[in-house]
Amino acid sequence: MNSSNAGFRRPADAATPGCHCFIIPPHVLRQYSADASLDDATRKSLRDTYVETERLRGLREAHRVAAIGDVNRFAIDGLVHTPALTEYDCQHRQALPGKLVARPTAGFKTVQDTTAKVVEFYAKVLGRNSVDNKGLDLVSSLHYSRNYDNAFWNGHQMVYGDGDNRLFLEMYLSPDVIGHEISHGLTQYESGLRYQGESGALNESFSDVIGAVFNQWLNNWAVTEPRGWLVGAGIMAAPAQAKGFTCLRDMLAPSAKHCLSPQPERYSQLDPSADVHVNSGVPNKAFAMFARAVGGQAATQAVKVWYDTATNRALRSDARMQEFAALTVASATKLGGASLAGKCRGAWAEVEISA
Numbered sequence: 001m002n003s004s005n006a007g008f009r010r011p012a013d014a015a016t017p018g019c020h021c022f023i024i025p026p027h028v029l030r031q032y033s034a035d036a037s038l039d040d041a042t043r044k045s046l047r048d049t050y051v052e053t054e055r056l057r058g059l060r061e062a063h064r065v066a067a068i069g070d071v072n073r074f075a076i077d078g079l080v081h082t083p084a085l086t087e088y089d090c091q092h093r094q095a096l097p098g099k100l101v102a103r104p105t106a107g108f109k110t111v112q113d114t115t116a117k118v119v120e121f122y123a124k125v126l127g128r129n130s131v132d133n134k135g136l137d138l139v140s141s142l143h144y145s146r147n148y149d150n151a152f153w154n155g156h157q158m159v160y161g162d163g164d165n166r167l168f169l170e171m172y173l174s175p176d177v178i179g180h181e182i183s184h185g186l187t188q189y190e191s192g193l194r195y196q197g198e199s200g201a202l203n204e205s206f207s208d209v210i211g212a213v214f215n216q217w218l219n220n221w222a223v224t225e226p227r228g229w230l231v232g233a234g235i236m237a238a239p240a241q242a243k244g245f246t247c248l249r250d251m252l253a254p255s256a257k258h259c260l261s262p263q264p265e266r267y268s269q270l271d272p273s274a275d276v277h278v279n280s281g282v283p284n285k286a287f288a289m290f291a292r293a294v295g296g297q298a299a300t301q302a303v304k305v306w307y308d309t310a311t312n313r314a315l316r317s318d319a320r321m322q323e324f325a326a327l328t329v330a331s332a333t334k335l336g337g338a339s340l341a342g343k344c345r346g347a348w349a350e351v352e353i354s355a
């Protein structure tokens with residue numbers, strides 16, 4: 001199974017709206033597991049992660065449907081719940097959540113600290129209380145499986161693999177990865193964007209937007225700082241960096257050679273059958289262009305436009321990109337008038353979408 005990709009069969013349910021709320025696209029795992037320049041152990045890790053990723057995505061649609069209309073289940077009038085953060089150790093097994101870590105140190109401490117910062121970013125920048133806006137407690141499990149090359153939100157909690165150390169390091173090392181995955185929870189409780197086609201690409205893109213702006217806010221970077229637009233820069237292992245890969249994705253330059261998972265940049269380049277992590281390059285670039293047209297820091301205004309669109313309930317769960325773009329222009333008009341709306345429309349025009 002290590003020497004070829006003949007063992008990979010497209011799952012029969014691959015076209016159904018399962019959710020893979022992961023950071024690493026399945027096709028990257030599959031492609032590199034067949035890369036003869038990598039050692040067998042690394043390729044086995046990639047293959048095993050791919051198989052597990054495909055298994056888990058089938059479980060997600062049930063969570064997505066269950067969460068819609070269930071937002072108020074824990075709400076008590078007048079009582080604001082502060083989200084509790086807990087970490088668990090999977091001890092390289094796949095049973096979740098694993099063993100409770102009473103006193104987080106090392107990687108567990110990093111996850112707790114960064115997750116706390118995401119909660120702070122949500123509150124201060126977005127005016128939101130955790131993923132459900134009701135103070136949902138956030139559970140994180142580390143050391144999932146062995147050499148697991150992914151991180152994911154499973155509908156209830158965060159899960160982080162350790163990576164294989166050839167392509168990827170521990171998944172929690174990039175703050176944007178943590179912000180990305182937690183924001184899949186936000187989408188689950190708001191628009192419920194379906195994980196297929198253009199709505200799936202929009203779901204992925206929204207997580208990249210929040211993850212990247214969270215990372216910029218954490219580092220006090222302006223929109224002109226190129227590092228602020230990289231996704232997964234902190235999880236690239238030394239051998240992958242030696243091959244020239246500095247990130248998983250680059251929102252400013254989605255098709256650039258330094259991206260391990262390059263993406264299209266314009267709407268006419270979209271492949272309707274491509275993975276949601278591929279087509280998300282188009283709305284990713286639109287947001288980066290918008291934020292740079294606005295200037296300053298993306299957390300000040302630009303991200304609030306995208307957040308308004310993602311949460312004001314006008315967005316349909318099967319929205320296409322043109323519809324999403326028009327809604328961002330409406331949000332921009334609401335928050336910043338004709339001038340901000342013009343910058344938003346201009347950014348979408350750069351990726352060939354008329355808003």
Ligand SMILES: [Zn+2]
Pocket residue numbers: 020021022023180181184204207
């Ligand atoms: Zn994702």
